[in-house]
Amino acid sequence: MSALNLAVESVSDLSNQPSGKVRITMPHFVYHMLIKPIYVEFCQRYPAIELEISLSDATVDIMREGFDMGIRFGEKVEAGMVAHPLTSPMDGALAVSPAYVDQFGLPQTPDELKHHKAIQYRYITSNHLAPIELLQDNQRITVEMPRALVVNDTYLVVDAALNGLGIGQLMGPVFEPYFASGELIPVLPDYWTSISGVHVYFHQHSQKAKRVRALVDFLLEKRDEKKSQTA
Template sequence: MLARSGDAVQALQDAIESVRDDNAIPSGLVRVTLSRFAYQLIFRPFIAEFGARYPHIQLELSLCDGTINILDAGYDLGIRFGDTLEEGMVARRLLSPFAEGLYAAPKYLARHGTPQTPDDLARHRLIGYRYITANRLLPLTLDADGEPLGVAMPTPLICNDIDVTADAIRAGLGIGRLFAPICAQQPDRERFRPVLRDYWKTYPGVYLYHLPHA
């Protein structure tokens, strides 16, 4: 599912050469907007390789979970879900679709029990997530045989960062949402017990995109 490091580097190389093809050697400022999870999954594993391959590029990374119009905001490249791309963009898929999982620590489940159905979640606690740019809470939406199912839960903690969410899950504060590949990256991932896996929502693929070169 996750693009190999070499594939991602090649995709960035192609994009950079497209937006910077006025130079034989890519150089100058390249501004990239991407979400925090996209940085962790895609960019962080090969950022050193990128720097070695492009010593003349000044790379600016802007981490933002909101939808950005790269033309209006002055970015060269973006990395976003495929369903949020503006029309007319040149896009290359970096990640296939993946699930947003529900996870809880063993000690939380030992105290509160393991939910067996979505209805059971009303008696549990959710680690909430707030969008930074939109300033709104992310509702909990499950997938019930292909239909979206909204679930209301008590929320003892709200944050706007996936690392804080992971820490809260570890601490046993509640059930939290993490993208499955993010959970797989956790060094102690065995402490993240999946909850209601059959109801996990699937997100579309993630793409590297830019404007067509004039």
């Protein structure tokens, strides 16, 4: 946040009601899992705040791109940034459709995956393929599989898996509704790895602005409510 923005914000903060624009960036998956159910409540609670949500699966430099905060996986952030967890660590889950299993069978060991097709995710920022990783004998291993499809969108992985093209790997919460409905089947759940949870992050000076602090506190409030409901 620039010195000019902070100066303007300090004048606005003389009032009790947070006001002004808050820009936040996050992956599509995070929006659907965390923000979609709650953003309307935030806007209604703080009508003087103009909330701007930007969805991108790329890694975003929030300072350079002019965002007040971002949400992403992992707690490691650049110098001068502050990060707060919004979720616990997640499973790196593998999923496949019943139709695929009927035709090709369900793998019973990591070694059997080499005989199956993968739906693989490509990172937008690095352009690297996301490795298919499992935990075997307490060691993280990378499994090489022939690929049926490569995509750079989380929900394309889901769609391709639902249509029986192969086995997809994503964060567990993305697949959970489809596991519950029976539309997808877990693959090798005893071998799933753990993925760092989702964190909200922002520059340490940004939290001085009431409008930014309001959104951070709201997100942490909703996190704690969810924890208490599942305790």
